[in-house]
Amino acid sequence: MELTFKSEMFAIFDDVLTRVDLDALRKHFREGRFSHISNFRARSRVFGILDGDPLVGPSVVQHHPTGLKGATPYPAGNAIDALVQALDDNSNELVPWTGTQGVSWDFFTCTPYLYPVGSGLSWHDDAEERSASYVFYLHDDWRASWGAELLIGGNGDVANRAELLNGMPVPSVGSYVMPHPNRLVVIKSGTPHAVKRVDVTAGENIRMSIAGFFQQLS
């Protein structure tokens, strides 16, 4: 795992998993059980009705003392365990964005997502009792023309937080992150971000990710 980019609000790490673990994770996704987000839309505050219809798979949770409803505790006995290990093994490197375990967060979640053509995720900030969000990309290949960039609002100048979108202030400038395979992005909670829709040119190619939160016990 190698730090590729960092700012106050987010960090990018590449070459996160070994080839063997990444292939196992892809196989797990191909064989996995996914449901359309639209089935949970009433419960989802983040995915809007116009975000297309991404799919979500069963979550894994790490370091939760009593277990989290609907999530399998680590070790889950599947390929997601390798990502949990990578996050744990490198947790010191993530401190500038996640904060320290036991102080800023107690447990973290890992939720598989599939974004087929036309799907995206509107502006949000994953706030609540979370200290950070992360996303890991595992599809085989992603071309720049296929869209689905992760947009992160802000350039460190809070004066840019002006326009209200979805009821939250979204800065007028910011960064984008290409969803390169084997890439991890860690975002400080409270940082507005969004996923551009997967472009029609992506065809049958699906954006595959595991996303989660570093969270405090409530």
Ligand SMILES: O=C(O)CCC(=O)C(=O)O
């Ligand atoms: O998939 C991404 O690039 C970001 C996902 C995200 O922001 C989320 O699931 O909260």
Ligand SMILES: [Fe+2]
């Ligand atoms: Fe998010």
